Amino acid sequence: MLVDGKEMRSLWYEDDSLKLIDQRSLPAKLEIFEAKDENEVAYAIKEMVVRGAPAIGCAAAYGIAMAKDKQKAAEILANTRPTARDLFHAIEYMLDKIEYGEDALKAAEKYVEEIVGKCRKIGEHGKRLISPNARILTHCNAGALACVDYGTALAPIRMARDKNPFVWVDETRPRLQGLLTSWELEQEGIEHAVIADNAAGYFMEKGEVDLVIVGADRITSNYDVANKIGTYEKAVVAKENDIPFYVAAPLSTLDKSIKSGKDIEIEERGEEEVTKIFSWKPKKVRNPAFDVTPAKYITGIITEEGIINPAE
Amino acid sequence: MLVDGKEMRSLWYEDDSLKLIDQRSLPAKLEIFEAKDENEVAYAIKEMVVRGAPAIGCAAAYGIAMAKDKQKAAEILANTRPTARDLFHAIEYMLDKIEYGEDALKAAEKYVEEIVGKCRKIGEHGKRLISPNARILTHCNAGALACVDYGTALAPIRMARDKNPFVWVDETRPRLQGLLTSWELEQEGIEHAVIADNAAGYFMEKGEVDLVIVGADRITSNYDVANKIGTYEKAVVAKENDIPFYVAAPLSTLDKSIKSGKDIEIEERGEEEVTKIFSWKPKKVRNPAFDVTPAKYITGIITEEGIINPAE
Numbered sequence: 001m002l003v004d005g006k007e008m009r010s011l012w013y014e015d016d017s018l019k020l021i022d023q024r025s026l027p028a029k030l031e032i033f034e035a036k037d038e039n040e041v042a043y044a045i046k047e048m049v050v051r052g053a054p055a056i057g058c059a060a061a062y063g064i065a066m067a068k069d070k071q072k073a074a075e076i077l078a079n080t081r082p083t084a085r086d087l088f089h090a091i092e093y094m095l096d097k098i099e100y101g102e103d104a105l106k107a108a109e110k111y112v113e114e115i116v117g118k119c120r121k122i123g124e125h126g127k128r129l130i131s132p133n134a135r136i137l138t139h140c141n142a143g144a145l146a147c148v149d150y151g152t153a154l155a156p157i158r159m160a161r162d163k164n165p166f167v168w169v170d171e172t173r174p175r176l177q178g179l180l181t182s183w184e185l186e187q188e189g190i191e192h193a194v195i196a197d198n199a200a201g202y203f204m205e206k207g208e209v210d211l212v213i214v215g216a217d218r219i220t221s222n223y224d225v226a227n228k229i230g231t232y233e234k235a236v237v238a239k240e241n242d243i244p245f246y247v248a249a250p251l252s253t254l255d256k257s258i259k260s261g262k263d264i265e266i267e268e269r270g271e272e273e274v275t276k277i278f279s280w281k282p283k284k285v286r287n288p289a290f291d292v293t294p295a296k297y298i299t300g301i302i303t304e305e306g307i308i309n310p311a312e
Numbered sequence: 313m314l315v316d317g318k319e320m321r322s323l324w325y326e327d328d329s330l331k332l333i334d335q336r337s338l339p340a341k342l343e344i345f346e347a348k349d350e351n352e353v354a355y356a357i358k359e360m361v362v363r364g365a366p367a368i369g370c371a372a373a374y375g376i377a378m379a380k381d382k383q384k385a386a387e388i389l390a391n392t393r394p395t396a397r398d399l400f401h402a403i404e405y406m407l408d409k410i411e412y413g414e415d416a417l418k419a420a421e422k423y424v425e426e427i428v429g430k431c432r433k434i435g436e437h438g439k440r441l442i443s444p445n446a447r448i449l450t451h452c453n454a455g456a457l458a459c460v461d462y463g464t465a466l467a468p469i470r471m472a473r474d475k476n477p478f479v480w481v482d483e484t485r486p487r488l489q490g491l492l493t494s495w496e497l498e499q500e501g502i503e504h505a506v507i508a509d510n511a512a513g514y515f516m517e518k519g520e521v522d523l524v525i526v527g528a529d530r531i532t533s534n535y536d537v538a539n540k541i542g543t544y545e546k547a548v549v550a551k552e553n554d555i556p557f558y559v560a561a562p563l564s565t566l567d568k569s570i571k572s573g574k575d576i577e578i579e580e581r582g583e584e585e586v587t588k589i590f591s592w593k594p595k596k597v598r599n600p601a602f603d604v605t606p607a608k609y610i611t612g613i614i615t616e617e618g619i620i621n622p623a624e
Binding site: 027028115169171172173174176180181182183186191192193194195196197198199200201202205228229230232233235236266274275277278279280282283284285286287288291292 | 339340481483484485486488491494495498503504505506507508509510511512514515517519540541545546548549552578586587589590591592594595596597598599600602603604
């Protein structure tokens with residue numbers, strides 16, 4: 001991705017430590033967080049220095065690579081956040097490679113390159129869905145920040161830049177990850193407007209949205225999709241307005257061990273994420289971080305190997 | 313409504329001026345704004361010292377009552393905010409009464425008492441929709457603050473208090489009027505939880521919402537409803553989950569001169585309402601303040617004369 005006109009990734013290994021663009025400071029400030037061992041990587045995942053399922057997986061891979069006790073590191077890292085499939089996939093990948101005698105650091109690097117390569121392919125497959133001057137709605141940040149490079153939902157948009165796309169960016173309360181998307185799009189010079197999440201339906205109903213593309217944290221074997229809270233609402237309203245709704249994700253997001261969305265554990269995060277901007281402290285606040293969009297609302301899942309139609 | 317255990321209204325006339333609970337300071341602080349003439353009332357409406365369609369109408373009625381030049385006052389007040397039907401209804405009402413020789417201040421008082429009486433009746437009609445321990449979702453603030461007393465959407469909930477209702481309160485970005493609802497419910501001791509707007513669909517889909525009640529800014533002759541941005545999304549998702557979706561509004565909200573929602577002018581408000589909480593200034597922000605919910609998503613409209621079924 002471009003940052004101040006230069007190619008950059010959201011995390012990389014350098015001088016015996018994992019460097020991460022600190023996503024808590026963005027888009028206000030570009031700061032680099034340094035993690036020297038598995039505990040610091042676990043902290044970075046838990047505190048959302050790094051966020052986005054593929055990037056979390058990559059960070060965890062380096063966390064295991066840097067650890068002395070790989071099994072213990074796997075346990076520590078697995079206990080950071082429950083919803084993203086990639087985290088567990090990365091941990092399994094690393095333990096497997098290490099068991100077969102591979103150098104752990106090289107295995108982590110390979111894992112990251114695979115993720116980046118998959119995102120690029122998602123972009124190539126997805127860009128054909130984007131017509132000239134298409135107006136695309138996205139929710140949360142499924143961009144290069146979330147995926148080391150390219151992004152998932154943003155990869156097709158990046159690659160279709162010559163078609164002059166316009167992006168509606170849901171601000172994505174409570175954590176406002178839409179601003180990360182706005183920051184990425186501005187870095188790339190792609191036209192967009194940020195809206196309150198409540199306004200997405202308004203623009204869909206008015207015919208100002210041609211398609212929706214979002215990322216995914218976990219996809220079940222029947223193609224239900226767990227993603228950022230609010231995704232479900234957008235999918236229902238898109239279907240009601242006959243707007244194609246696409247999910248962009250590497251196949252590693254697919255968890256065949258889970259039958260349907262009903263079996264996905266949804267993380268509820270702290271109240272302060274919601275109340276931070278309030279001048280009033282309600283007695284009770286609920287803050288589910290993800291929701292599940294049933295497969296019937298999904299037009300297609302854009303993967304590195306092509307587009308899957310859940311209805312088929 | 314109860315405020316610190318005492319009965320209070322959101323606006324009243326006293327010592328030759330209109331006193332208004334300043335809704336810009338709530339819920340953090342209870343402050344009273346004083347408007348001494350039609351220009352100060354127009355300011356209060358424009359700047360959202362007072363908000364909510366019925367309360368805006370009541371404020372405008374006093375604005376005309378206090379003005380020397382009633383026709384000019386009517387013009388000034390009509391140019392404050394475009395969407396709420398009540399504003400124009402109140403202005404017409406006042407000019408009518410004055411033309412027929414009524415005392416302007418008494419006419420304004422009568423207008424307000426009529427509104428309050430209608431809200432009480434809306435509560436009485438609506439409370440039978442609420443079963444014991446019902447879980448009700450509401451959006452924005454259609455409470456006593458918005459209606460001088462009782463509220464529209466909140467009136468049935470207030471009157472069903474002995475049935476132990478629980479209220480899901482959408483925070484309602486960008487202006488967070490949900491916090492006004494939370495403040496009112498806490499004053500009345502009614503259990504509730506505030507959620508990000510994105511989470512409403514999650515709780516609907518999980519079966520934790522039994523019905524939805526919202527207010528209305530304008531209802532067209534075919535029963536399309538203009539209300540706070542985001543209402544449309546909630547209505548679509550409610551229908552998809554077979555959850556009854558009610559609109560509570562006095563009949564004066566009904567604008568028979570408008571055929572359908574497509575003909576309603578939607579106010580777009582300033583970017584800073586959205587960006588105020590951002591640490592990043594996107595190049596482009598869109599901020600429609602209302603949306604239109606087509607009649608087909610509405611189970612019933614709770615009015616002072618009973619419940620209208622738009623499908624009939």
